[in-house]
Amino acid sequence: MKDANITGGEHRDIWVFAEIQDHERVLEGALELITRGRELADALGERLCALIFALNAEEYLPLIERHGPDIIMYASDPALKHYDDRIIPDLFAGLIAEHRPSIVLFPSTEAGSDLAPRLAARFGTGLTAHCTGLSIADHPEYGKNLLLMERPAYGGNAIAAVMCPHARPQMATVRQGVFEKRERTDVKTEIVKLSFSAPGSDGRIESLQAPLRRDRPAVPLEQARVIVAGGRGLGSKKNFDRLYELASLLGGETGATRVPVFNRWCGEERMIGQTGRTVRPRLYIGFGVSGQIQHTASIVESEIIVSINTDPESPLAEMSDYVVTDDAAAVLEALIARLKAEKQS
Amino acid sequence: MLSILICVKQVPDTGRALFDLKTGAIDRASAENIVNPDDLHALETALSIRDTVGARITALSMGPPGAREALYEAAAYGADRCVLLCDPRFAGSDSLATSRALAAAIIKTGPFDLIITGREAIDGSTGHVGYQLSEILKIPLVTRIHAYNIEGRYITIERLYGHEYQKIRASLPLILSVGREDNRVRFLRLADIAVSSNTAIEELSMDDIGGREDEYGITGSPTVVVDTRKFNHTRSRESIEGGATEKARAIVQRLKKHGILQY
Amino acid sequence: MDLSLNGTQLMVRKAVRSFAREALEEWAGVLDRESRPLPSELTAEMGRINLWGIQAPREYGGADLDGISYTVAIEELSRVSAAVGLGVTVHNSVCLAPLLKFGTQDQLNRYAHELASGKKIGGFTVTEPQAGSDAASICTTAVRKGDRYIINGQKAFVTNGGTGDIFLVAATLDPKKKARGIAVFIMEKNMPGFEVGKVEDMMGVRGNMVSELYFNNVSVPAENILGRAEDGFRVCMQALDIGRIGIAAQALGIGMAAYEAAAGYAAERRQFGRPIGEFQGVAFKLAEMKTGLDAARLLIYRAAHLKDKGLPYSVESAMCKRYASSVAMEVCREALQVFGGYGYVKDLPVERYFRDAKITEIYEGTSEVMNIIIGNAIMKEFERM
Numbered sequence: 001m002k003d004a005n006i007t008g009g010e011h012r013d014i015w016v017f018a019e020i021q022d023h024e025r026v027l028e029g030a031l032e033l034i035t036r037g038r039e040l041a042d043a044l045g046e047r048l049c050a051l052i053f054a055l056n057a058e059e060y061l062p063l064i065e066r067h068g069p070d071i072i073m074y075a076s077d078p079a080l081k082h083y084d085d086r087i088i089p090d091l092f093a094g095l096i097a098e099h100r101p102s103i104v105l106f107p108s109t110e111a112g113s114d115l116a117p118r119l120a121a122r123f124g125t126g127l128t129a130h131c132t133g134l135s136i137a138d139h140p141e142y143g144k145n146l147l148l149m150e151r152p153a154y155g156g157n158a159i160a161a162v163m164c165p166h167a168r169p170q171m172a173t174v175r176q177g178v179f180e181k182r183e184r185t186d187v188k189t190e191i192v193k194l195s196f197s198a199p200g201s202d203g204r205i206e207s208l209q210a211p212l213r214r215d216r217p218a219v220p221l222e223q224a225r226v227i228v229a230g231g232r233g234l235g236s237k238k239n240f241d242r243l244y245e246l247a248s249l250l251g252g253e254t255g256a257t258r259v260p261v262f263n264r265w266c267g268e269e270r271m272i273g274q275t276g277r278t279v280r281p282r283l284y285i286g287f288g289v290s291g292q293i294q295h296t297a298s299i300v301e302s303e304i305i306v307s308i309n310t311d312p313e314s315p316l317a318e319m320s321d322y323v324v325t326d327d328a329a330a331v332l333e334a335l336i337a338r339l340k341a342e343k344q345s
Numbered sequence: 346m347l348s349i350l351i352c353v354k355q356v357p358d359t360g361r362a363l364f365d366l367k368t369g370a371i372d373r374a375s376a377e378n379i380v381n382p383d384d385l386h387a388l389e390t391a392l393s394i395r396d397t398v399g400a401r402i403t404a405l406s407m408g409p410p411g412a413r414e415a416l417y418e419a420a421a422y423g424a425d426r427c428v429l430l431c432d433p434r435f436a437g438s439d440s441l442a443t444s445r446a447l448a449a450a451i452i453k454t455g456p457f458d459l460i461i462t463g464r465e466a467i468d469g470s471t472g473h474v475g476y477q478l479s480e481i482l483k484i485p486l487v488t489r490i491h492a493y494n495i496e497g498r499y500i501t502i503e504r505l506y507g508h509e510y511q512k513i514r515a516s517l518p519l520i521l522s523v524g525r526e527d528n529r530v531r532f533l534r535l536a537d538i539a540v541s542s543n544t545a546i547e548e549l550s551m552d553d554i555g556g557r558e559d560e561y562g563i564t565g566s567p568t569v570v571v572d573t574r575k576f577n578h579t580r581s582r583e584s585i586e587g588g589a590t591e592k593a594r595a596i597v598q599r600l601k602k603h604g605i606l607q608y
Numbered sequence: 609m610d611l612s613l614n615g616t617q618l619m620v621r622k623a624v625r626s627f628a629r630e631a632l633e634e635w636a637g638v639l640d641r642e643s644r645p646l647p648s649e650l651t652a653e654m655g656r657i658n659l660w661g662i663q664a665p666r667e668y669g670g671a672d673l674d675g676i677s678y679t680v681a682i683e684e685l686s687r688v689s690a691a692v693g694l695g696v697t698v699h700n701s702v703c704l705a706p707l708l709k710f711g712t713q714d715q716l717n718r719y720a721h722e723l724a725s726g727k728k729i730g731g732f733t734v735t736e737p738q739a740g741s742d743a744a745s746i747c748t749t750a751v752r753k754g755d756r757y758i759i760n761g762q763k764a765f766v767t768n769g770g771t772g773d774i775f776l777v778a779a780t781l782d783p784k785k786k787a788r789g790i791a792v793f794i795m796e797k798n799m800p801g802f803e804v805g806k807v808e809d810m811m812g813v814r815g816n817m818v819s820e821l822y823f824n825n826v827s828v829p830a831e832n833i834l835g836r837a838e839d840g841f842r843v844c845m846q847a848l849d850i851g852r853i854g855i856a857a858q859a860l861g862i863g864m865a866a867y868e869a870a871a872g873y874a875a876e877r878r879q880f881g882r883p884i885g886e887f888q889g890v891a892f893k894l895a896e897m898k899t900g901l902d903a904a905r906l907l908i909y910r911a912a913h914l915k916d917k918g919l920p921y922s923v924e925s926a927m928c929k930r931y932a933s934s935v936a937m938e939v940c941r942e943a944l945q946v947f948g949g950y951g952y953v954k955d956l957p958v959e960r961y962f963r964d965a966k967i968t969e970i971y972e973g974t975s976e977v978m979n980i981i982i983g984n985a986i987m988k989e990f991e992r993m
Binding site for chain 2: 615616618619620622623624626627630631653656657658659662666669670671672673677681
């Protein structure tokens with residue numbers, strides 16, 4: 001087994017994989033990562049480079065440029081319309097070998113989670129998955145200016161801080177929504193178009209038909225972007241059923257604690273807090289949820305937590321960004337009304 | 346007959362374990378060890394392939410001697426052959442060192458037509474191993490399999506990709522990565538449990554799989570955990586006041602600020 | 609001496625627990641509310657995973673597990689649904705087990721596979737409207753006619769009565785001989801004259817179709833007598849020794865469900881600014897529950913262990929049933945108290961556990977009958993000294 005580990009020479013610069021989502025827009029998480037990458041690059045006194053591989057990649061350049069990379073490298077080709085694991089890893093690996101970045105960051109999306117571990121294996125370097133924090137730090141043993149990567153561990157009960165002391169590049173996939181995106185006007189961006197020609201297939205995998213758009217299925221809770229969850233405090237199945245309307249207004253899914261499931265207000269597939277079922281939506285709203293440990297341990301990784309119940313001291317309120325002390329059913333109705341009104345206006 | 350390898354990992358049941366209040370580390374004594382849930386889904390895929398076209402299933406686990414329990418369970422589900430990759434020098438492996446060791450063991454015990462892994466383990470939650478096996482073994486990987494059909498040396502697969510689906514035809518060998526939404530794991534037959542404890546488990550050490558010691562274990566792991574602390578569950582706890590209507594308006598306004606509502 | 613479960617027993621626990629949680633849990637409340645049996649697909653799936661033949665040899669489609677694994681399986685089923693736990697334990701321990709122990713090769717060929725695979729569900733019946741603890745006073749008669757027996761009479765409170773297919777039925781060949789006149793017959797529901805009477809509307813275990821059975825000139829071949837004709841009473845008593853371990857495991861499962869619900873609730877429910885479990889009034893209740901349940905489990909394992917080793921276990925079986933059923937009742941009572949008003953309403957399953965627990969002090973011999981058995985053994989021991 002030979003690793004293409006780059007040991008000789010200095011590694012410089014921070015790279016961000018600027019993913020294009022559904023071949024039609026720049027992924028929010030990519031802009032967030034460019035924003036954070038900018039700050040890290042400034043701390044190191046190095047350059048920030050964003051990489052785009054897409055069909056009609058030029059379309060996305062201005063938006064990415066506004067978020068302050070020093071360099072944008074892009075390739076534009078019909079073969080790059082979808083993320084393809086037979087093309088992008090080779091292309092990306094070639095660029096790493098040539099330019100020797102010190103840090104490479106990926107959004108922890110489906111594509112990022114495919115690309116990053118492949119590159120880490122090729123270069124024999126470390127990768128930290130689903131990070132929620134990135135900073136530059138010194139370590140008494142490992143030296144100065146290392147990337148400190150923080151990620152949830154032990155089912156979300158702990159945060160582990162991870163470094164990659166020797167191998168390069170240092171790599172991380174980063175949870176979406178943990179950094180804010182911000183535009184920068186003070187950086188002059190150099191734009192580099194990469195020459196690219198699609199490689200021929202090795203015949204091991206062939207497409208039988210072009211990818212088809214499908215209706216979004218009922219998303220498993222683990223993948224939901226927004227979760228509205230109900231607990232005992234909703235009081236009745238009638239109130240619980242109103243969650244579905246709110247979930248649909250927010251583009252999310254409905255979850256539950258143990259009590260609604262016990263009471264048959266909903267099926268067990270909606271229960272959060274079973275073995276292995278951890279949800280990490282951007283938004284979690286708990287209606288009448290007090291927050292038993294099994295439940296809270298499974299939602300702590302949510303980006304924003306809102307609790308709506310009558311007890312401001314409840315464990316869920318303790319861990320919430322926003323605390324509403326009120327009757328859950330009443331606020332649920334008010335929220336539905338408000339969102340409907342906004343959608344119409 | 347196809348030859349299938351599945352990877353199984355023994356993990357603490359993080360969903361039910363207790364945690365140290367200071368460090369957030371798992372209290373191992375309180376945690377029951379289970380087979381990693383996604384790996385059971387991988388096993389289920391292997392079993393249903395065997396049910397339709399016939400296959401011999403090898404279960405491979407890397408872990409301490411106690412991981413034999415996970416292999417007995419795999420045997421109870423129907424694995425024909427069990428291999429435990431066990432050596433104190435593997436301790437402390439990160440995802441890359443783990444992938445290297447598993448790849449070397451797969452080469453040693455193979456060849457296989459299909460390698461099936463769970464999407465991710467509930468203890469590490471990296472989801473790296475499938476992809477890294479694909480890189481190291483130079484075998485293509487397919488994820489999120491919606492439907493499949495095996496015809497000789499080819500599999501046609503309908504797979505989900507983002508919000509799209511794709512129909513592909515892949516030649517063997519192939520790696521599949523399977524998660525909990527991909528199938529429903531059958532229930533264990535008690536009769537199979539009773540005989541699984543007699544299953545012979547082949548043991549492999551680091552020397553058996555070859556390679557250099559610095560590729561595995563702590564020395565072979567590029568990443569280092571420098572600190573672990575209890576996740577601070579306390580957040581800003583901004584209290585939202587007023588009547589129900591004002592509260593609703595205030596919540597909606599906060600959601601917009603966070604970019605969750607986009608209109 | 610090793611008091612921990614071995615690898616097989618642990619895996620049995622894991623397997624039955626996950627089946628109970630994933631497949632049975634959604635039905636537990638429904639069976640109770642509607643007093644209806646499990647859907648037949650689930651009964652069939654339970655057959656596939658060998659729950660209807662837990663200790664039966666593999667040649668009959670069973671799992672050939674030991675007695676401790678058996679109690680573990682019954683505990684796990686009963687934790688989720690006491691009614692399902694009941695159906696399974698009665699089928700296994702007082703129908704299939706006596707058949708396997710006393711049955712002729714011909715009887716085994718005809719019935720063992722059908723029962724162990726769950727294609728047929730079994731029951732066992734001694735009790736009659738006028739004959740309960742005094743089993744020797746039964747009135748159901750069996751009269752020899754050529755190579756057949758004609759059975760007449762009525763049985764009461766027959767577990768699996770409404771859904772079962774094959775029953776071990778105690779009948780008297782000669783009422784004057786009392787216990788010595790009793791024979792046990794293997795009877796099939798489709799035998800002419802065999803009728804299922806009223807299905808009882810019960811306080812608990814409502815998912816089991818406990819019913820009356822009527823026999824009106826049912827003609828049973830003589831080769832359907834289980835064991836020797838004059839051995840019927842002994843067959844019954846041995847069946848009950850096995851059966852009591854299963855009922856004790858059922859009681860333990862019900863108690864565990866109530867205890868876990870109460871402990872979870874005590875950690876979650878906050879009053880006066882902290883979880884109610886932090887108040888001694890509640891914590892002590894939980895401590896008593898846990899201690900009692902653990903003690904019951906050890907008594908159950910011991911009885912099963914003695915049985916596995918082929919040693920006498922009749923008294924130990926009575927003791928584990930006597931104790932586990934009381935603990936279950938006590939735990940459910942206290943669990944309901946921990947839940948307060950929420951425990952008393954039907955939204956939560958705690959009141960169901962409470963109702964289910966009570967029967968374990970009654971069937972397979974009441975607690976008082978258990979004490980008679982235990983007391984007799986004590987006197988036998990000390991009078992000899």
